[in-house]
Amino acid sequence: MIKNIEACIFDLDGTLVDSMWMWPEIDREYLGRFGIEYDDNLKNEIDGISFHETAVYFKNKFDIDDSIEEICKDWENMALDKYKYEVKEKPGCVRFLEHLKSKGITMGIATSNNRTMVEAVLGSLNMRHYFDAIITSDEVKKGKPAPDIYLQTAKELGVMPHKCLVFEDVVAGIKAGKSAGMKVCAIEDDFSREVRQKKKELSDYYIDDYRELL
Incomplete structure (x- = not known):
């Protein structure tokens, strides 16, 4: 090869x-903050796109008031512990x-x-x-x-x-x-x-x- x-x-x-297992968990928890139910099809819609592009997608699709930077920062904080200790x-x-x-x-x-x-x-x-x-x-x-x-x-x-x-x-x-x-x-x-x-x-x-x- x-x-x-x-x-x-x-x-x-x-x-x-x-580490792929953790992202649906983070998405589910994050959307839950806004009373939005997680849909399993979501992972196919965001597959491969960048971290920033995903934040833009979430903001537009779910009409989230937070800025793109705030969304990214929230996800980063949620993911860092998992990356450091679980992955x-x-x-x-x-x-x-x-x-x-x-x-x-x-x-x-x-x-x-x-x-x-x-x-x-x-x-x-x-x-x-x-x-x-x-x-x-x-x-x-x-x-x-x-x-x-x-x-x-x-x-x-x-x-x-x-x-x-x-x-x-x-x-x-x-x-x-x-x-x-x-x-x-x-x-x-x-x-x-x-x-x-x-x-x-x-x-x-x-x-x-x-x-x-x-």
């Missing part, structure tokens, strides 16, 4: 770390990162999350030192499924897109990687199990967890 590959670029949530790596992840490092393959992160939370979870799991570039969707023009974030990460790493291998757990992210002209390995995650077949169709490779690659 990594033959002729110079860089691996990873999504964060659901790909490097097992774990995906099975075999760190061993695989060590394997890539031993092969001289450069690594980066391209995430729809915001930088504060990315740094919090990477610090908690002692994973930050593996990555030479971290780009968030708030730092590019368009979030996933647009290719912007993967192209920007490749540029930061100094690697041509066709020499990059993307690891992703959701359809929007897989589409973003493919649109960037990169190979994509989809990874199993409970949060996206209902679209498993679609993920397999869109990606070049599919794994249940990183231990398959060791």
Whole structure:
């Protein structure tokens, strides 16, 4: 899989770390503050878009009076404790990162999350030192499924897109990687199990967890 590959670029949530479970909890709790009932279809509507774009979506869809900045700050505060104390790596992840490092393959992160939370979870799991570039969707023009974030990460790493291998757990992210002209390995995650077949169709490779690659 990594033959002729110079860089691996990873999504964060659901790909490097097992954290997708917490976002519906946060959305449900947050909307509950306004007396709004959480709808399970919501996750499909916001899949892949940036943290800031999601706040705009919530404000408009649910007619929330708080500013975009206030919404983002509330979510950040709700998520930070979970990132620091509850979120774990995906099975075999760190061993695989060590394997890539031993092969001289450069690594980066391209995430729809915001930088504060990315740094919090990477610090908690002692994973930050593996990555030479971290780009968030708030730092590019368009979030996933647009290719912007993967192209920007490749540029930061100094690697041509066709020499990059993307690891992703959701359809929007897989589409973003493919649109960037990169190979994509989809990874199993409970949060996206209902679209498993679609993920397999869109990606070049599919794994249940990183231990398959060791």
